[in-house]
Amino acid sequence: MPRAAVIGVGHHVPERIVTNDDLAQLMDTTDAWIRERSGIAERRWVRPGQSGTELALAASRLALDDAGLPPAAIDLIVYATINPDHAFPGNGPFLQHALGIDTVGALDIRNQCTGFVYGIAAADGFIRAGTARTVLVVGSEIHSTGLDVSTRGRDVAVLFGDGAGAAVLSAETGERGVLASVLHSQGEFARELWCEVPTALVQGRLNDDLLAQARQYPHMNGRAVFQHAIRRFCEAIEEVLAAAGVAKDDVALFIPHQANQRITEMVTRRLGVDSSRVYSNIERYGNTTAASIPIALSEAARAGRIHRGDLVVLVAFGSGFTWGANLIRW
Numbered sequence: 001m002p003r004a005a006v007i008g009v010g011h012h013v014p015e016r017i018v019t020n021d022d023l024a025q026l027m028d029t030t031d032a033w034i035r036e037r038s039g040i041a042e043r044r045w046v047r048p049g050q051s052g053t054e055l056a057l058a059a060s061r062l063a064l065d066d067a068g069l070p071p072a073a074i075d076l077i078v079y080a081t082i083n084p085d086h087a088f089p090g091n092g093p094f095l096q097h098a099l100g101i102d103t104v105g106a107l108d109i110r111n112q113c114t115g116f117v118y119g120i121a122a123a124d125g126f127i128r129a130g131t132a133r134t135v136l137v138v139g140s141e142i143h144s145t146g147l148d149v150s151t152r153g154r155d156v157a158v159l160f161g162d163g164a165g166a167a168v169l170s171a172e173t174g175e176r177g178v179l180a181s182v183l184h185s186q187g188e189f190a191r192e193l194w195c196e197v198p199t200a201l202v203q204g205r206l207n208d209d210l211l212a213q214a215r216q217y218p219h220m221n222g223r224a225v226f227q228h229a230i231r232r233f234c235e236a237i238e239e240v241l242a243a244a245g246v247a248k249d250d251v252a253l254f255i256p257h258q259a260n261q262r263i264t265e266m267v268t269r270r271l272g273v274d275s276s277r278v279y280s281n282i283e284r285y286g287n288t289t290a291a292s293i294p295i296a297l298s299e300a301a302r303a304g305r306i307h308r309g310d311l312v313v314l315v316a317f318g319s320g321f322t323w324g325a326n327l328i329r330w
């Protein structure tokens, strides 16, 4: 049976760098608070009018170049974002058109910070089933236009950034490819990290009362998210390794979703792995939800941190709650 091998990766982030000091001009916060609590020094924000599809297109072209394939080789797009350019349709069809390719399937998925992990698992499933041979998996996010950048929203606003990453997956029968994936959700905690409106539960989806209560912005119970994240990151890693019968020590690189440097460090300690085997770039980009893993994966590959034959674990936790992991032989 074929499985999905990652044959190309790419990423693209907006040019505009927003530092912690820039945010301190907008709200009551400090560079020291943000660095100490999250490890973030700066993040990228789009310019007015720049779309998530545009970021995804740039990342996708780089991933295709890396794979040595033309866009026409893609026979399925899997696009993860919680920030689509419009209420509907999702960004998948926009990306299909922007790439100028045939009328291939475009699967839009959400799954928040776990979006890319779900996307890889879905792509692998399609490839194993024989439904697709070459799948473009994208994670792209624009958070900056949806954040409450006042003191009221500072606990969330300082954490999130914009960007996109992509991977090209191809059907292969050899050693390499996705060896195992695990996916989870726990909706009882959906409201611990969510954005309530626009909502189909309200006529018109939005109204002045909801806007006045700031319910169009993401809200988060930071402490609860923090605690669950550490537990679930560790569990997902153990579970995906067990599913493939692989030992922790055999993994060359762990690429966790970049939620918070303190979370990454606690997970690293709890797993008992050396921090040199855990990738981190949150200092430069903040949390880019579904884009964070593919940006990190692309950076790590370009920096020579992953070699052919290496085992790589992608692991994420986020709103939903959702969490999961993929184990990939490079």
Ligand code: UT7
Binding pocket: 028, 029, 030, 033, 034, 037, 038, 113, 154, 155, 156, 158, 220, 221, 222, 223, 225, 226, 229, 259, 260, 263, 287, 317, 318, 319
């Ligand atoms: O993919 C999942 C995405 N989310 C996460 O990973 C977030 C997980 N949670 C966290 O990373 C942390 O909970 C935070 C970084 C969000 C917050 O850190 P904390 O140590 O849990 O702080 P806290 O929420 O308990 O707040 C401590 C204080 C509060 O003031 P008082 O009540 O002690 O006076 C907050 O109002 O810090 C205040 N605060 C801030 N101060 C300066 C909250 N946000 C800020 C801010 N700047 N941006």
